[in-house]
Amino acid sequence: MTPLLALTTSIAVLGGIDTYLTATILPIPVWVTFIAWASFFACGGGTAGFVKSIASNAVGIVISSLCLLAIAAVPNSAAFAGLSVGLGSGAMILASSHRALGFPPAIVFGFASTVGTVAATGHSITDAGIANPAFIAAFSMLVGATFGFVSEKFADILATRRAVV
Numbered sequence: 231m232t233p234l235l236a237l238t239t240s241i242a243v244l245g246g247i248d249t250y251l252t253a254t255i256l257p258i259p260v261w262v263t264f265i266a267w268a269s270f271f272a273c274g275g276g277t278a279g280f281v282k283s284i285a286s287n288a289v290g291i292v293i294s295s296l297c298l299l300a301i302a303a304v305p306n307s308a309a310f311a312g313l314s315v316g317l318g319s320g321a322m323i324l325a326s327s328h329r330a331l332g333f334p335p336a337i338v339f340g341f342a343s344t345v346g347t348v349a350a351t352g353h354s355i356t357d358a359g360i361a362n363p364a365f366i367a368a369f370s371m372l373v374g375a376t377f378g379f380v381s382e383k384f385a386d387i388l389a390t391r392r393a394v395v
Contacts, residue, residue, distance in 0.1 A: 236388035240381045248377050258370040259350055262343045266374025267381070269336045280379050286331045287371040290340025293318045293325070295364040297341075298348065298355035343367045 231239070248267075252260040269287060273279040297318040304310040322341060326334040347363040347370070348355060355363055 270378030
């Protein structure tokens, strides 16, 4: 099987499984898992890409959580929200200068996934427990990066298989 067809097959099968799992037994946002899956590949794939993606996504989740906590402390102030997100955006770029991260979009993926999870779930960043949007986003991104890693390995296996004649 060609590498392109192998990756196509792998992602098609696992994308369906991811969607099924998030719609049934794993109540996390499927779009966050797909963002993390893309982040895995954007960070280079393999073990190094997995680590870089997870670390970068986590930094984005932490920065967005801090921004959201600050915004919650000064509610109904668009100016303060803008200031908080502006400072958070700068922090993401500064954080990306660390060699373990080094890919600003993956940090932004974590930031945006957290903010989107707040909006999608209706839960505040101040909620405690497993309903906390930062926890949900972090877990979802870990699941997505894992799907990325598995899809790459599955594609490698499919691409190296020889037709039996």
